[in-house]
Amino acid sequence: MTTEINNSTTEDIDEIFRLYRIATDFQKAKSAVHWPEFDRRMVLDEILENRQWKIEIDGKIACVWATTFSDPLIWEEKNEDPALYIHRIATDPDFRGQNLVAGIVRWAKDYAVLNRKKFIRMDTVGENKGLISYYEKCGFKFLGLSTLKNTEGLPAHYDNATVCLFEMKLD
Template sequence: MIIANSSSNDIEEIFRLYRLATDFQRTKNIVLWPEFERSLIETEIAENRQWKIVLDNEIACIWVTAFSDPQIWGKRNADPAVYIHRIATNPAFRGRNLVAVIVDWAKKHARENHKQFIRMDTVGENTALINYYKKCGFDFLGLVKLGDTDSLPGHYHDAEVSLFEINCAV
């Protein structure tokens, strides 16, 4: 297993995984991811914030990190945190508990970057996903109605989000 930054060579596969994730969301009757702008993904890659797990020479999972997320986390954004966004798993690798792998990696990433928290959000109250993230070590902090979402992707507009956190100092 390799965990590494995604490269520009991965862009088509990243978009394929996002499309597959959206198709999966559709089957669960939950809020769908919008089609993300190519420039967003290119920027995340250039800033070394787009990540991948490679298994058997295939991208098994992707995600994005940030060190700031004020529109979702509000005043809590002042806390030293790593924020994880848009986890998308290749269907060929589902069931391998890759979120737990990401959590282990994120704990190390947080320590290396002097961050106390690992945080995530998901749009809506998806109880199955909430329970899964709790099993992966996250505390569920509850639902929050977002305010100014103009610069966030479309699925955040007029949405409530479920917030999750791991305190690495505990």
């Protein structure tokens, strides 16, 4: 089995959106909070800026996510810290249960250090206790729940939502 982490390409955009739809359907089945239909231009920009990533297993996209080095609307004053922010992890159901988030975390540690970052951060919308526990098992500290002050420019699922914040401090 060959596993690789690479930047997503423009040829991957339909698969990325397929995985987002699957993730959204899964979220709808589990809770009231779910992802909206994401803006295709936003994802294309992430691809062109080398901020959209994929895990490929034997040539098939198993998981996708996006990164940024700035996230002021969610992290507010903490955005001043040198951090890597991970967003929108979506896994193909054929690859669930293979601990892909742990693989993302290993990759993110190296990528953050390479880019002189001291933290890896993530957020989720809604208080999903199972997801909180899973991210803690992956090495993140759960910082608690937050209500965002300004969601203008963020995807729709952030409007009037409670956000769980997660952080991993790097040595």
